[in-house]
Amino acid sequence: MIGTGRLSRVAFAAWAALIMLFLFFPIAIIVLYAFNPSNIQSWPLHGLSTKWFSSTWHNEEMRQALWLSVRAGLLSTAIAVVLGSMAAFAVHRFRFFGKEAISFLLVLPLALPGIITGMALNSFITYNGVTFSLTTIIIGHATFCIVVVYNNVLARLRRTQTSLVEASMDLGADGWQTFRFVILPTIATALVAGGLLAFALSFDEVVVTTFTAGAQNTLPLWIFGNIRLGQQLPQVNVVVLFVIAITVIPIALAQRLTRDTGILRRPTAQTGRVRAGATA
């Protein structure tokens, strides 16, 4: 049988360890380079220092880009939480004409390469004579943020027993009360997790943003531009560390939140998780 022999077991474990090293080595490099005292990006580093942190913080362009990214992230997440969960309820609860089509359309922005979504939005925006602004960035981000929330909420709804809702109705609760006291508590963590992931995605999106931002820079666009032109690299290193931190924290939190809680049905818990992770 495969993997039962001592030797093959060790070989598999070694392979897994190598893959882990491969996955995390570049992230470790990013952390180190943020403390690079020199403004030349060569290895080995000559000591570690935090000297670039303050100049980065006081970089006006960077601040504007950061502020734009924060606003875009928060607003598109807010839109995604509302629309994404509504779409999930509708697809879960009702049968209606075109349901299959809608559930397909909703996943499209994640499955299609960003450049196609970006180009479609770009030509739509220019065609209608709309000027590029924060609003157009938010529209662009909302397309994929909605999908993330939708997937998370729908996965949770599918794992929730319908008997909970039936019991609530039998006990005389009206639709609103059932929603408020039964459905909302069951999906709350999935909703928050979806929102966190949506924010993380929006916060570092480059492709769609290049097509919808016009002349303004979001933080990732600022980073991308500077890397390409080789400018302000010490500051870029610091910002990049900050971006990694701010995208990893929501993911870790979201992961905790989507663990199954007592009230949910658990079909083989592990499979459910792997699949939820893969589709989200």
Add this chain to the structure above:
Amino acid sequence: MLIYMAALALLFISALWRVDSLTGNLVHSWTLDNFKTLFTVPAYRTIALRTIGIAAAVTVTDAILAVPFAFYAARLAPKRLQSALFVAVLIPLWSSYLVRVYAWRLILAKDGILNSVLGNVGLGSVNIGYSNWAMWIVFSYIWLPFMILPVWSAIERVPDSYIEASADLGASGWRTFRTVLMPLILPGLAAGSIFTFSLTLGDFITPTLVGGAGSDFIGNVVYQSVGIANNVPFAAAFATVPLVIMGLYLLLARRLGAFEAL
């Protein structure tokens, strides 16, 4: 409920708008000239072939890297380690794409870590910083988690008894892998390859950052046509190339049962 429907209708319409504006563009300004340019100018053919070639290489590389890892994670690792590995695969998947590409730029640069380490062990230096090799490595790195997860869940769903039966009937480990496990995890591999292939096809950030001067992807040409040359019809024509390829690929993947494995 009215709000649900209104929101859905809005979503539905906005989705239609987008697609419609795209096709609208195609219909209005799509003389065959764009396609003629595409097929007759050798540079564009080279770019298309390079894009597809690297996407295919990345997909194969990721499959090779992912299968033993997923097998270990799903079947051999102790339970606690399993959940740790799961989170460890998810973190790079969701963390900043741009930042991870930048990390590789630092590693592969001429005076970067790779050459420094190679120099120290006396292997001289390699100049793969801005080349197709760099793109191959970086793409394989970036999309690896997308391959691992579906393969992992496919391996997990193979009943133990199948593998035991195969061993009882005298099959060697390799033979069990090839004739029992492989066909069962093929849908997972197909599902993962949809991501690795399609994401590579549409990318232009990685080629810009780690590709050399002559390593444009379809995405770069599309990006330049829209952003610099303002030639949306040509960009759209070129963008149909990955779209058509993906369409065909999805049909193939569907046959392999990839959609059930998603």
